[in-house]
Amino acid sequence: AMTVTAQPQLQQEQEQAPPPQPQCAAARLLHAALADIPIPCQFTFAQGETLRLGPAGEPAFSVVFHSDEVLSKRLDEYAIGRAYVEGQIEIEGDVLSFLNLRQYAKGNVSPGFLLRAYLQLLWSNRVRLNRAAIAHHYNFGDDFYLAFVDRQYHLYSHCLFHDDDETLEQAAEHKFATMAQALHLQAGDRLLDIGAGWGAVTRYAGPRGIHSTALTIAEDSHRLHQDLIAEQGLTNCQILLEDFLEHDPPEPYDAIVIFGVIEHIPHYRDFAAQVWKCLKPGGRIYLDASATLEKYKVSNFVRRYIYPGTHTYLCLPDLLQEFLMHGFKVEEVVDETHEYALTLRHWATRFEANRQTVVERWGEAVFRAFRLYLWGGSHAMYNHQLQAYHVVAQRTENSGIRPNFFKRLLYFIRSLK
Numbered sequence: 001a002m003t004v005t006a007q008p009q010l011q012q013e014q015e016q017a018p019p020p021q022p023q024c025a026a027a028r029l030l031h032a033a034l035a036d037i038p039i040p041c042q043f044t045f046a047q048g049e050t051l052r053l054g055p056a057g058e059p060a061f062s063v064v065f066h067s068d069e070v071l072s073k074r075l076d077e078y079a080i081g082r083a084y085v086e087g088q089i090e091i092e093g094d095v096l097s098f099l100n101l102r103q104y105a106k107g108n109v110s111p112g113f114l115l116r117a118y119l120q121l122l123w124s125n126r127v128r129l130n131r132a133a134i135a136h137h138y139n140f141g142d143d144f145y146l147a148f149v150d151r152q153y154h155l156y157s158h159c160l161f162h163d164d165d166e167t168l169e170q171a172a173e174h175k176f177a178t179m180a181q182a183l184h185l186q187a188g189d190r191l192l193d194i195g196a197g198w199g200a201v202t203r204y205a206g207p208r209g210i211h212s213t214a215l216t217i218a219e220d221s222h223r224l225h226q227d228l229i230a231e232q233g234l235t236n237c238q239i240l241l242e243d244f245l246e247h248d249p250p251e252p253y254d255a256i257v258i259f260g261v262i263e264h265i266p267h268y269r270d271f272a273a274q275v276w277k278c279l280k281p282g283g284r285i286y287l288d289a290s291a292t293l294e295k296y297k298v299s300n301f302v303r304r305y306i307y308p309g310t311h312t313y314l315c316l317p318d319l320l321q322e323f324l325m326h327g328f329k330v331e332e333v334v335d336e337t338h339e340y341a342l343t344l345r346h347w348a349t350r351f352e353a354n355r356q357t358v359v360e361r362w363g364e365a366v367f368r369a370f371r372l373y374l375w376g377g378s379h380a381m382y383n384h385q386l387q388a389y390h391v392v393a394q395r396t397e398n399s400g401i402r403p404n405f406f407k408r409l410l411y412f413i414r415s416l417k
Contacts, residue, residue, distance in 0.1 A: 022051055024047050024049050024068065025072070026045050026068035026071040026072075027049050029075070030051060030053070030071065030075075031051060031053070033104050034101070034104055037053050037054045037104070039054045039097050039100060040052070040055050040056065040057040040059050040060055041053050041063075041098075042059040042061075042063070043062070043063050046066060046067055046068050060093055060094045060097040061092065061093035061094050061095070062092045063091055063092075063098070064089060064092070066087070067083075070083040070088060075101070078301050080105065081301040081305075081372055082304070085368045085372070086365070087368075095371070095372075096375060096378065096379050096382075099375060099376055099379040100379075139220055142198060144361075145198060147351060147354040148350040148351040148354070148374070149347065150168040151169060152173070152203075153172050153176065153199075153200040153204060154197070154199055154200050155200040155259065156198060156259070156260060157197075157200075157259035157288055158175075158288065158290075158336060158339050158340035158343040158344075159175045159342075161174070161338075161343075162174055164342060168343070168347075171342070179257060180204075182286050182331075182332060183255040183257065183286050183392075184284065185205075185208075185210055185254075185255060187208060188209060188211070189254040190213070190254050190255075191211065191253060191254065192212075192213050192215070192247075192256045193205075193212055193213065193214040193215065193256075194256065194257070194258040195244075195261030195264070196215060196221050196222075196225055199214075199228045200259065201214060202214055202225060202228060202234065202237050202239070203228070205236075205237065206232060206234035206236060207232075207234075209236060210236070211236045211237070212236070212238075213237075213238050213239075213240065213253070214237070214238070214240070215239075215242050215247060216239065217242070217243050221239075222241045244265070244271075244274060245270055245274055247274070247278065249278055252277075252278060252283065253278055253279055253283060254283050255283055255285070255286070256279060256284075256285040257285070257287075258286070258287045258288075259288055260289060261289075262314055262319070263289055263307075263313055264311060266295070266310055268318055268321075268322040269322050269326075272322040272323050272326035272328070273402070275326075275395070276327055276328070276395055279395040281395055281396065281397050282395065284331070284393065284395070285328075285391075285392070286392050287390065287391045287392075287393075288389065288391070289313070289388065290314065290340060290377070290387070290388050291314040291315070291386065291387040292314075293387075294315070295313075295315035295318060296312045298311060298312060301372070301376070302373065316333070316391075319391070320333070323393045324400070325400050325401050325402055325403065327395065327400035328394060328395055329393065329396055330391065331393060333389060333390075333391050334390050334391075335388070336388045336389060336390055337381050337384065337389075338381070339388065340377075340381045341378050342378075344374055344375075344377045344378035345378045347374050348371065348374035348378060351370060352371060358370075
């Protein structure tokens with residue numbers, strides 16, 4: 001008998017169906033622009049179409065477009081930020097992951113914003129410029145900023161983390177310990193605090209017997225300090241409603257501190273000369289700031305919604321040059337970019353936790369603008385698009401070379417070689 005051997009069945013390969021092609025114009029634009037995005041994400045468009053991009057898995061963030069007009073031509077960072085503030089899109093999930101879209105978007109600094117800033121610098125009174133910028137950013141009222149800064153000192157500048165898991169309050173303690181050590185502060189010293197904010201330096205200096213003079217040009221800050229000094233009986237502290245560039249102390253100070261305020265004083269030559277005038281020989285200044293490689297390079301979003309006018313992140317080489325030319329010895333320059341990234345992350349998290357209160361008192365648009373600003377700052381620090389430093393400089397007996405216009409022009413020509 002013939003034996004018939006059964007032929008093994010051929011295994012049919014399961015061909016995976018290609019993903020559906022995006023239909024609407026906005027979806028096609030994002031599909032082309034973000035083809036290689038390494039983060040799982042989801043976009044829902046006004047017509048109801050949903051687009052999933054990146055590797056498989058739960059989306060790290062989702063974006064809902066109530067209008068597709070923002071994507072009518074190209075990915076533009078400022079246009080997307082403005083659309084979010086105006087409620088045309090929603091951002092859900094991990095905002096830091098969402099901000100990775102920056103690398104795919106069009107540049108965020110336009111000539112128009114820069115030109116307006118330069119014209120203001122050339123033709124406007126410097127003290128008036130400072131007042132206008134401060135009035136826009138700092139006069140939301142104390143409760144707005146106290147909703148997210150540290151609860152002990154209310155410091156509106158970056159804190160110093162010895163460990164990434166520390167609390168904001170612990171990091172604020174480290175900040176003041178670092179500042180006091182760098183300035184060699186002790187009881188009885190006269191300390192000038194430029195840009196008093198919400199009383200951080202007064203809260204630190206007052207109980208330790210340091211004679212603190214705080215300067216502010218914000219009405220809310222002035223009132224808060226008056227109440228703080230009266231309530232805590234800090235007779236060794238005072239607050240003046242006065243611009244630093246106009247300050248004329250009866251005698252020089254032992255030390256000066258300026259936390260996160262040099263961004264509002266872009267004229268480093270005038271600033272260095274005034275610091276030299278206000279410090280006694282051997283006195284020191286402790287300065288910290290967010291920084292960028294190019295002076296006045298501030299994003300359109302920040303210039304429009306957060307800091308209008310001539311605000312600029314610190315340009316470290318320019319500041320150091322003026323200190324050296326005005327009779328200072330630079331003792332410390334410390335990179336604190338990671339610390340600022342962590343600080344902003346804490347602020348953003350606390351700000352989001354207070355969303356309901358912020359929206360009820362200041363409106364949805366203000367909440368959205370500051371939410372994107374705080375998370376965006378943290379993202380920029382993590383990716384080194386922004387930096388942060390503290391600088392310590394000591395005043396010498398010599399007032400420095402202080403070159404005039406023609407010497408500076410000569411230095412510039414030499415630098416072109």
